[in-house]
Amino acid sequence: xxxxPDTAGRDRGCAFxxxxxxxxxxxxxxxxxxxxxxxxxxxxLAAAGQRGRPxxxxxxxxxxxxxSVQVERGQHQTKRLNRFAHSxxxxxxxxxLNTVSQEALALFERVARLxxxxxxxxxxxxxxxxxxxxxxxxxLVWRSLEVAVGIVGEKSQLxxxxxxxxxxxxxRIASGHPVSNAAPPTELVSALQELVAKLGGxxxxxxxxxxxxxxxxxxxxxxxxxxxxxxP
Amino acid sequence: xxxxxxxxxxVDDEQELVDALVExxxxxxxEAEGVTTGSAALARLEAGGVDVVLLDVxxxxxxxxxxxxxxxxxxxxxxxxxxxxxxxxxxxxTGMRLGASEYxxxxxxxxxxxxxxxxxxxxxxxxxxx
Numbered sequence: 001x002x003x004x005p006d007t008a009g010r011d012r013g014c015a016f017x018x019x020x021x022x023x024x025x026x027x028x029x030x031x032x033x034x035x036x037x038x039x040x041x042x043x044x045l046a047a048a049g050q051r052g053r054p055x056x057x058x059x060x061x062x063x064x065x066x067x068s069v070q071v072e073r074g075q076h077q078t079k080r081l082n083r084f085a086h087s088x089x090x091x092x093x094x095x096x097l098n099t100v101s102q103e104a105l106a107l108f109e110r111v112a113r114l115x116x117x118x119x120x121x122x123x124x125x126x127x128x129x130x131x132x133x134x135x136x137x138x139x140l141v142w143r144s145l146e147v148a149v150g151i152v153g154e155k156s157q158l159x160x161x162x163x164x165x166x167x168x169x170x171x172r173i174a175s176g177h178p179v180s181n182a183a184p185p186t187e188l189v190s191a192l193q194e195l196v197a198k199l200g201g202x203x204x205x206x207x208x209x210x211x212x213x214x215x216x217x218x219x220x221x222x223x224x225x226x227x228x229x230x231x232p
Numbered sequence: 233x234x235x236x237x238x239x240x241x242x243v244d245d246e247q248e249l250v251d252a253l254v255e256x257x258x259x260x261x262x263e264a265e266g267v268t269t270g271s272a273a274l275a276r277l278e279a280g281g282v283d284v285v286l287l288d289v290x291x292x293x294x295x296x297x298x299x300x301x302x303x304x305x306x307x308x309x310x311x312x313x314x315x316x317x318x319x320x321x322x323x324x325x326t327g328m329r330l331g332a333s334e335y336x337x338x339x340x341x342x343x344x345x346x347x348x349x350x351x352x353x354x355x356x357x358x359x360x361x362x
Contacts, residue, residue, distance in 0.1 A: 026290065026317045029338055030246050036339035037252035044259045066248060113245075116292050154293065 009198060012191055016139050017088070023110050024081045031074040038067045080106055087134035094129035095137045097169045097219070101162045104141035111146075116154045119145075120176075122161040130169045131222050132199055140199065140217060141171065143192040147205065148173040148215050150185035168201075168221040178211030233353050236261035239281055240349060243273040243299065244288035244315065253286075256342055270294030277307055283353040284311045286345075287332075289323045297327055304331035311352035315340070 042063050049055040083103060105121055112119050130137060141160075148158050157176035162169065184205070196203040196217055205215035240262055244250050250266035257264035267273050270291055277285065285303060289296035296314060303312050314327040314335035324335035333352035336345060 029317045030249070033338035033340070034246055034249040034252065037249050037256060040342055041252045041256050044256055048259065063252075066252075070248065114290065114292050114295075 009194065012194075013135065013139065016142065017135075020084060020107055020138075020142070021081065024077060024084075024107065027110055028074060028077050028081075031070050031077065035067055035070045035074075038063055038070065042067075084138065087138050090134045092133075095132050095134045097128040097130045097137060097162045097171065098123050099127070100134060100137045101141050101160060101171070104138050104145070105160060107138075108142055108145045112149065112158075115149055116156075117149050117152070118157045120157065120159045122159060122163075124163060128162055128164055128169050130219050132219065136195065136199060140192075140195055140201075143188065143195060144171060144173055144215055144217060147185065147188045147192050148175075148213070150188050151205075151215075152179050152213055165218065167218055169219045171217040171219070173215045174208075175213040179207065179213040233283070233350060233357060235346060235350065237283075238346075238350060238353060239263040239283045240265075241273060241276055241282045241285045242266040243270065243285060243291070243296070244268065245291045246288075253342075257346070260342075260346060262346070270296070270299045273299050274302055277303065277310065282307075282310055283356070284313060284349045286313050286315060286349065288315045289327065290317065297323065297330060300327055300330050300332055309356055311349070311356040313345075313349055313352055 042060065045053075045055065045060065045063075080103060084107065087100075101121065101123055105119055109119065132140070145158070145160070149156075152158060152175045156179075159174050159176060161172040161174070163172070164170075193203060200220045202218040203216070206213070208214045240257055242250050242253055242257070242264060243266070244253075245268050247268050250268060254264045254266040265276070267276055271294060273285065273287070274294070276282070285299070287296040287299055294302075300312050300314070303310055308331075311333040312327075312331065314324055314332045315338055316324045316335055317338055324332075327335060333355060334348050336348060
């Protein structure tokens, strides 16, 4: 049986959802593991105190504060996971590219950290309405970052920019330094190309003067004004 | 080997977890220290005096499995215990094939962890005596 573009797109969407939620659950597990050790340390110090070892109240307070910091970190991650999960069932209307860019960047942080890539963003102050479903917009930002990281490689800096243009909202990811031997990761590029075409957008990427790398996605102003052009 | 003879290197990119775990191990009489990168782990192993390296699998390169490969090649008497998150058993199984003594999942029970590390160190000691 041959996959239709719809089936392939749905499969890619499921795979994307799995990748993001697996990454977030890993991060949450790290939070739980850290809380486990910090609370265990409190218990160890209390037990040592019962055996006669002097207890330092400031030290106990410091550990308690460290636990609170981890709880707060976990809360942020849970909220992010919740917003991402709901992106699947929010349909119709416009989605704010600004908000989704911030969220997707935060979700991508773990991948970037593992690849030693520093991420920065330049985002508008206000909303940037885009005629795209939220889940697809998350995918667009994530997949664009994946391609960019795949091209610039480890120990790099990338800047993500979302801005309005006369032709529609634009997502732009650029390297902060010249990139040599930038071979695009074929599978990631084709997944991004298919998604951009589906959204009626226009994708361009490649080296710029001075060897800098830049990936740009221009999205249509409205669902019917799609350009559907894709190319390096 | 007894607990107070054990020398452990904890390697995890979660600084808070490393700090707390190292202190808990020290409170149990174990000579423990921690680092947060694979490179720092290799540098510390080079200096010697480590019986067990407790290695998080998912770290920026060199990751846990990279460090494990080096440990197996260069310090075969050092026991490696891998630490994985849930759902990462594939990495753990790869690690076992690469020479890890054992793998455990986060979050872990400290007494079970100490038991696992002692067993791993004893097994390495027995191997080196063979």
